[in-house]
Amino acid sequence: MLLRTINIVALPTLLFGVLIAVWSTVANQIQGFPPPMEVWNELLVVLSDPMYDNGAGDQGIALQLLSSLKRVFGGFALAIAVGIPVGLLIGMSKMAQTAFNPYIQILKPVSPLAWLPLALFVFKDVDMTAIFVIFITSIWPIIINTALGVRSVSEDYLNVAKVLQLTAFEKVFQIILPVAVPFIFTGMRLSLGIAWLVIVAAEMLTGGLGIGFWIWDEYNNLNYSHIIIGIILIGVVGYILDTIMGFIADHFDYRKRGRV
Amino acid sequence: MSTKPFLNIDHVNKIFPLGKGKEYVALRDVKLEIRENEIVSIIGHSGCGKSTLLNMIAGLDTISEGVILLEDREINAPGPERAVVFQNHSLLPWLTVYQNIEMAVKKVRDDLNPKEVKEHVMKYIDLVNLDHAKDKYPGEISGGMKQRVGIARALSIEPKVLLMDEPFGALDSLTRANLQDHLMRIQMQTGNTVVIITHDVDEAVLLSDRVIMMTNGPEATIGEILEVNLPRPRERLTLQHNEEYLRCRGAIVEFLYSKFAKHDD
Incomplete structure (x- = not known):
């Protein structure tokens, strides 16, 4: 037990040391590459006043992140609202599956960046564009996993529904959704991960406000330590989002509930 | 016990289309009248279509030809008056x-x-x-x-009829015996009409008023019907050496392992 605790602390610490060493070496080799200590000091500065607002293009890091999160959740919410019903439909109806499948397969691999110009042209608005691009790239895992969840409902449960003569509505809410919900949350978790990946790229191209724009802006300002800070913060926020989703998913998973 | 058919399985066929004009006849001309309050078990080797027959009574499987009537009403869909206990x-x-x-x-x-x-x-x-x-x-x-x-x-x-598809098949023998006793006690209390699918000879004799023996598929049908003339409540211990029990048991074993023995392919 003690050994395990030591391992949990010791191994990542050891790896951290290696990482810092490599980083320092790289920083020594490349002119202007910020060494770890410089980034650490800058990070403290950036985090000391995260909410300042000096007008467009010059705002604190928390405001940048919040602005990105708002877009992410806009697109994510839209993807959920459309993706779950479509997934349910595809899962329950062979006909719907046949109809939708080719389009899902073709649209799923399209890079978010390919959608960006089209969205900009259509919406002529940075926020709407980002939200749309997140929606269109993060909806697929939700649709696919929801349909998978529906199809994983055992024939026995459906027979129970038949014998009891449940209506279609009752069948969805009493039989299908309880089985499908863990799958749906898996889809949502993947989807949120994608959304968080996409937002950085989208904001770099659209500008305005947000963590992606912030990183690009700092590149133009030759402020390389801020780029590294941006990367670390994106990672941390992404990790937090994923953890929260995992937590919510477990809460709704009957397999992880009420067990003694 | 009334004598008019309560559940009437009338010349039922079950045919599965195989494509290219071919078909598989699983059940051929199954005819069975089940009385109210009766416990009937259907026994046969695997693949004899006994579960298919039960599913047709439940309405979970379609009837290819013929008709099944419950209190003179045709069965064509599942419904709560025919409750199913799944394996x-x-x-x-x-x-x-x-x-x-x-x-x-x-x-x-x-x-x-x-x-x-x-x-x-x-x-x-x-x-x-x-x-x-x-x-x-x-x-x-x-x-x-x-x-x-x-x-x-x-x-x-x-339900009017309780349909049980090998209800105790997945259980160990001690638990199975316990549940059989439960079932007999409950049926005495509620007077349900019960149809049980089983492949257990002792279970069939112990529980049933009549044992329906199915021939092997394809084109399986009812081979023999055995009346079990044992008074209720039945006690498994005293039945071990009961002549009627042994006669019934012998008749089923004879049917399954001599007349319609099934050999592994």
């Missing part, structure tokens, strides 16, 4: 024992108010002696207990 219990794992039964009761008995629903559910939980486990999830109770919940759920909707 693998098929309880909903996200609901507790109580909730599993409650869900069925609420749906079928929409005339009951919440207090009556609760009393009704508890009555059937009580019937299978599971009061102590009513708030447990299916994942937390044993296979035998799950099957008892399955029986309670099926009975709670007060």
Whole structure:
């Protein structure tokens, strides 16, 4: 037990040391590459006043992140609202599956960046564009996993529904959704991960406000330590989002509930 | 016991199309009249279409030719007057024992108010002696207990016929004996008409008023019908050396392993 605790602390610490060493070496080799200590000091500065607002293009890091999160959740919410019903439909109806499948397969691999110009042209608005691009790239895992969840409902449960003569509505809410919900949350978790990946790229191209724009802006300002800070913060926020989703998913998973 | 057919299986065929004009005749000309309050078991080797027959009575499988009538009404869809106890219990794992039964009761008995629903559910939980486990999830109770919940759920909707598809097949022999006793006691109390699919000779004799013996597929049909003239309540211990019991047992074994022996391919 003690050994395990030591391992949990010791191994990542050891790896951290290696990482810092490599980083320092790289920083020594490349002119202007910020060494770890410089980034650490800058990070403290950036985090000391995260909410300042000096007008467009010059705002604190928390405001940048919040602005990105708002877009992410806009697109994510839209993807959920459309993706779950479509997934349910595809899962329950062979006909719907046949109809939708080719389009899902073709649209799923399209890079978010390919959608960006089209969205900009259509919406002529940075926020709407980002939200749309997140929606269109993060909806697929939700649709696919929801349909998978529906199809994983055992024939026995459906027979129970038949014998009891449940209506279609009752069948969805009493039989299908309880089985499908863990799958749906898996889809949502993947989807949120994608959304968080996409937002950085989208904001770099659209500008305005947000963590992606912030990183690009700092590149133009030759402020390389801020780029590294941006990367670390994106990672941390992404990790937090994923953890929260995992937590919510477990809460709704009957397999992880009420067990003694 | 009334003599008019309660459940009437009238010249039923089950044909599965295989494509390219070919077809597989699973059941051919099955004719059986089941009386009210009767316990009938259907026995046969695997692949004899006994589960298909049960599913057709349940309405879960279509009837290719012929007709099945329950109280003179044609069966063409599943319905709560024909409750099914599935082999693998098929309880909903996200609901507790109580909730599993409650869900069925609420749906079928929409005339009951919440207090009556609760009393009704508890009555059937009580019937299978599971009061102590009513708030447990299916994942937390044993296979035998799950099957008892399955029986309670099926009975709670007060069906005209209780259909059981190898209900105890997945259980160990001690648990199985226990559940057979439960079933006989419950049937004495409720007077249900019961159709049981089984491949267990002793189970068939112990439980049934009549044992329906199926020939092997394809084109399986009813080979023999055996009347079990044993008084109820039946006691498995005293039956061991009972002449009628041994006669019935012998007749079924003779049918299954001599007349219609099935050899491994």
